[in-house]
Amino acid sequence: MCPFLRALYNLFKNVPARRADYFRLAETTLLPLKFCAVRWLHNGDVAARAEKMIPKVQKYAEGARREKIEPKTVSYQTVVEGVGDPLMSAKLAFMLTLCA
Numbered sequence: 001m002c003p004f005l006r007a008l009y010n011l012f013k014n015v016p017a018r019r020a021d022y023f024r025l026a027e028t029t030l031l032p033l034k035f036c037a038v039r040w041l042h043n044g045d046v047a048a049r050a051e052k053m054i055p056k057v058q059k060y061a062e063g064a065r066r067e068k069i070e071p072k073t074v075s076y077q078t079v080v081e082g083v084g085d086p087l088m089s090a091k092l093a094f095m096l097t098l099c100a
Contacts, residue, residue: 001091004082005035005043005050007075008057018071025063026056044099051092058083 009032012019023029030053033046061080064070082088 001082001088001095002035002037003078004088005032005046006037007078007082008032008050008053009034009046011071011073011075011079021064021069022056022060025067026060028053028056030056041099044096047092047095047099051089051096054083054089054092 012022012031019031030049032053033049035043035046057079061070061083070076085091
């Protein structure tokens with residue numbers, strides 16, 4: 001789950017064109033928060049935001065595939081695998097219970 005949260009943040013960090021495509025395809029302005037591997041208790045907000053973003057990121061990935069503008073990065077592949085995981089929402093919810 002840590003690689004997923006880190007990749008989700010890095011996917012849109014410092015890439016305005018990708019961020020614009022995400023806003024257009026997912027019809028949202030919700031962006032991920034930065035994940036800190038050391039301070040687990042401070043990552044509750046990060047997990048909550050990621051949980052809200054899963055359907056939007058799936059929509060973005062489908063739109064990017066359809067328009068053939070998929071990023072060729074490791075972060076994108078990690079995020080696509082993460083949102084494809086049927087248990088990712090449950091994993092994030094479990095992480096939220098630990099952080100509370």
